[in-house]
Amino acid sequence: MRIVITGGAGFIGKKLARALLARGTLMDRQGTVQPLRQITLFDVVAADGLAHDPRLELRTGDIADPAELRRLISEGVEGVFHLAAIVSANAEEDFDLGYRVNLDGTRHVLEACRALKEPVRLVFASSVAVYGGDMPDVLDDRTILTPQTSYGAQKAIGELLVHDYSRKGFVDGRALRLPTIVVRPGKPNLAASSFASSILREPLAGTDAICPVDRDVAIYILSPRRVIQALIHAFELGPEAFGPSRMLTLPGISATAGEMVDALRDVAGEQVAARVKWQLDPRIQKIVSGWLPDFDARRARAMGFAADRDLAEIIRAHIEDELGGKIA
């Protein structure tokens, strides 16, 4: 089987590629387990830090170029993980770039799939940023999407496209709404969600971190491990599992900033937890308070998707996967 991962140089793209290479197989649309012959990682820059593997192809290009996409998703490709996106803060800053990549790019991916003889199975990474506005305390699969960012609007539009192209039989797609990923590896960035990983990652690595929101601000999170599992599980599910909607919010756990630091203390001790400094940033507090705090992911659970058991599991997975088992 040949598959393509767009946004392949991002941390989820690379983790997904590593997981697929380690697995070696993927179930095709006929329900047959097939060896993975080629995984193409497509992005604006070449994916770095991956061990050499003959099955791996790195490819750079512009997702907003339809001809490029046709060459990328060519006859013989049986699966696409469409992860490429301009992230939230960037899409808010550069309106045209956000629409060019997140809307036009997604359309080009779908059109390239539609041009193939055999329908391609496609997993689209959407986001809980599609939610916003006047929300109930706990959202569920019947809650309307009223995004409060351009990124959220673009993801919601992408979902509708995947849903409609799938209904028409042009692609066999499914759109997963990813919770905020915690713990993201790497460095803090300018995203409003950055602190949610920072307050765990930095103390575990031996440095201080600032928590810019109150202890009781809740966010809906999922670990990188579970996200990768969900992407693969979504790929292997038959279309009948999705019924009349190809859009699905993944199970996550709702955790407050205070609970996250408490869990850090439980797993790594007081000394590590004390590296979190509380310093309120009203701007970030306001943004984060507008995110969905909790979700009843009944439908996704019934389909076999799973959240992390608790915060301790998320923290331990990070220590294993990113720190070689050692706390600084």
Place this chain on the structure above:
Amino acid sequence: MRIVITGGAGFIGKKLARALLARGTLMDRQGTVQPLRQITLFDVVAADGLAHDPRLELRTGDIADPAELRRLISEGVEGVFHLAAIVSANAEEDFDLGYRVNLDGTRHVLEACRALKEPVRLVFASSVAVYGGDMPDVLDDRTILTPQTSYGAQKAIGELLVHDYSRKGFVDGRALRLPTIVVRPGKPNLAASSFASSILREPLAGTDAICPVDRDVAIYILSPRRVIQALIHAFELGPEAFGPSRMLTLPGISATAGEMVDALRDVAGEQVAARVKWQLDPRIQKIVSGWLPDFDARRARAMGFAADRDLAEIIRAHIEDELGGKIA
């Protein structure tokens, strides 16, 4: 004030133009009542059947041509009613045409508005076709959109665009989800909803009509009069009335086919009602059964939008507006 109506040759576009010309004024974004100096009706064909009026401009062109749209929505335009669309059955048949007009066209309208110095007030006609799939018995403003047609998907995408462009301040938009319009003037067409107008319109005009669905199939309807009132009311509301969502489902009434014929009997007598012949078409029954049967339009009512009082009001309005007060 100069305004533009896209889809201006359609029956709603023409009714809206007539209503605006009769009114003579519209409230602008500053809350000042302004005389209407020019109404441009834009469509692929020139609007016919309108009395000459120096304030009326008829213009033909392709909504999928961005340059054309820039010329149409030029400096000085203060309001846009964006009604142009490829209808449901046609968008389902011709996938590319539907996306070209209903998605790209809407984007071009928004981009043309964005290019102006002063934000334009825009009313976008969406549709309850955005709903579908697994629905509760009564939907409300928090119900998710899972369209089961390309037309519904395109309208849902258009709403998200209007919502996001408005949030960014590029346009002052609002998207209204129109119920099924009953009684549509004119002739029966191939739309699955055609019967809902036919079973009232044809008998009142002296000819037989076929009802292809069971007596107990319910649809959510609104009269042309109320739709025109809603479009104008939506234009004149301030943005604060919409809060964090620019998307709104209009109040309508839920009526079964049986209730519609009963109301026809009450208003026009047994002889007229007997012109409805019941002849089940399982294909139409299936499509219509997938539409939203009822909606709790609490938010829209609180904003001053109103449904017809009852079926009798809908039928009497049709007799007055389209039949000169006379039943055949």
